[in-house]
Amino acid sequence: MTDDFDGELGFEPAVPATGAEPSAAARGPQRRPTLRRKLAAAAVLTGALGAMGGSYAAFAASSGAANQPSSAQQIAEGRQLFENSCITCHGANLQGVVGRGPTLLGVGGAAAYFQVSTGRMPLAQQGPEANRKPPMFTEAQTEALAAYVQSVGGGTAAPTGNLRGSSADIAVGGDLFRLNCASCHGVTFKGAPLSAGKYAPSLYPSTDKQMYTAMLTGPESMPVFSDNQITPDQKKAIIAYVQNIKASKDPGGEGIGRIGPVSEAVVIWVAGVGALMIAILWIGAKSQ
Ligand code: HEC
Ligand code: HEC
Structure with a gap:
């Protein structure tokens, strides 16, 4: 559940706006822009904008860093994983093991999530600092471990939901x-x-x-x-x-210089409009 909210940001629900395209019959030669047609188009547009606003509101409402209660099943799974992979250094009751690992009482699910998801835990070798490694557990297992650590020792729970601002x-x-x-x-x-x-x-x-x-x-x-x-x-x-x-x-193309958080689409759009203007001026000049 890392970046999967990107899909939600795609504003998929706005797509019904393409329903505003006139049907093949409407595009026929006898097509007349009547008041009714204009009103219908306005209604479709209003509907599409409403749908977009609605989906945004739904998205924004679900974007708090709320903490979902963990299920007993998830905690049990986390306990199993903990006993297999963490107990030798952190102890059966999370109290820590002298010379091996500190207590995890009170560190919370957030710390467990961070350490396990970045592959720092289980610790491979003692050093000045635990290094990032490919994680040993899946996202679901990591969340189960976090839920278990949280349930035994308390502390700051791992956040859920959308964690990125707009x-x-x-x-x-x-x-x-x-x-x-x-x-x-x-x-x-x-x-x-x-x-x-x-x-x-x-x-x-x-x-x-x-x-x-x-x-x-x-x-x-x-x-x-x-x-x-x-x-x-x-x-x-x-x-x-x-x-x-x-x-x-990392745009996978030519860099556009460090002009700040402007999406390349904007640059392409501006360049495209510029090219169009030049073409129009050129055609205008030729036809005189
Ligand atoms: C080989 C011993 C070892 C194993 C196995 C191990 N840890 Fe650790 N762990 C440590 C040590 C040592 C530290 C403290 C130093 C550090 O963070 O580098 C630590 C730190 C942590 C912390 C941070 C504690 C804090 O105060 O913020 C968490 C959370 C944690 N471990 C969770 C786990 C979990 C969950 C597992 C099993 C998946 C695990 N560890 C397996 C040795 C171990
Ligand atoms: C005093 C220095 C210091 C400051 C200030 C600091 N960090 Fe860190 N940060 C560290 C160290 C050291 C680690 C590695 C901890 C470890 O390996 O357990 C780290 C780790 C991280 C990681 C994990 C990277 C990974 O492997 O995925 C993130 C993310 C991070 N910091 C973000 C931040 C953000 C955001 C801020 C500001 C709000 C911040 N840090 C401020 C020293 C700092």
């Missing part, structure tokens, strides 16, 4: 990022070394939920950004900013 939040997200995150992760998100063999990692592989849980839990030398310091909406704005810049830097 394009309107990108600018404020950029300001928050430069203020709170860039000192360690760099203005280009590439990461940087810290002291004593530690480092702030690149943010390129991070999903929305990993970014959100990183801020909530402050893994290792990263500070915790509580909801009092950076509100849920501000966290979502930071995520919108980072993910937008990441996407625009």
Whole structure:
């Protein structure tokens, strides 16, 4: 459940607007733009706009970082996974094992989600810092482990739902990022070394939920950004900013320069309209 809300952003429900296209019969030679036809077109357009607004409202309403209650079955599955893969270092009751791993009482599902989904846990080798690795568990298993850790020890639960702000939040997200995150992760998100063999990692592989849980839990030398310091909406704005810049830097085509969070479609559109204008002027000049 990482980026699957992208589909929701596609405004699929607006497609019925194509129903406004006149039928083959209507396009016939006897076609006359009557008042009735104009009214019908206006009604279809109004309906389509309404549907778009409605779908947006539904999407926005479901976009809070709400926490769904975990089912007993999910917790039981998480317990099984924990006993197989985590118990040797974190103990049967999450109390920790001396010399192997810290207690997980109170760290919460958010920390478990972050650590397991980024492959940092189960820990492969002791070092200055746990490294990101390909995750050992599926998304569902990771959520089950998080639910189990949450159910036993309490703490901050893993967030659910849409965790990315809208394009309107990108600018404020950029300001928050430069203020709170860039000192360690760099203005280009590439990461940087810290002291004593530690480092702030690149943010390129991070999903929305990993970014959100990183801020909530402050893994290792990263500070915790509580909801009092950076509100849920501000966290979502930071995520919108980072993910937008990441996407625009890997467009799979020619770069258009660092002109900020402007989608290439806009540039293509502007260039296209410019070309059209030149063509019109040229035709106009020739016909005189
Ligand atoms: C080989 C030992 C080892 C195994 C196995 C292991 N861990 Fe850990 N874990 C550690 C150590 C050591 C730390 C603390 C240092 C660090 O984060 O690098 C840690 C940290 C954590 C943290 C962060 C705690 C905090 O205070 O924020 C979580 C959450 C966690 N582990 C969950 C798990 C889960 C879930 C599993 C099983 C899928 C697991 N670990 C398996 C050794 C282990
Ligand atoms: C003091 C330095 C520091 C600051 C400030 C900081 N981080 Fe981090 N961040 C780290 C370190 C160190 C890690 C690696 C922790 C680990 O390996 O367990 C990290 C990890 C992360 C990750 C996980 C990357 C991955 O592997 O997917 C994300 C996402 C992240 N930080 C986002 C942020 C955001 C967003 C902010 C600002 C709100 C921020 N960080 C501020 C030091 C910092």
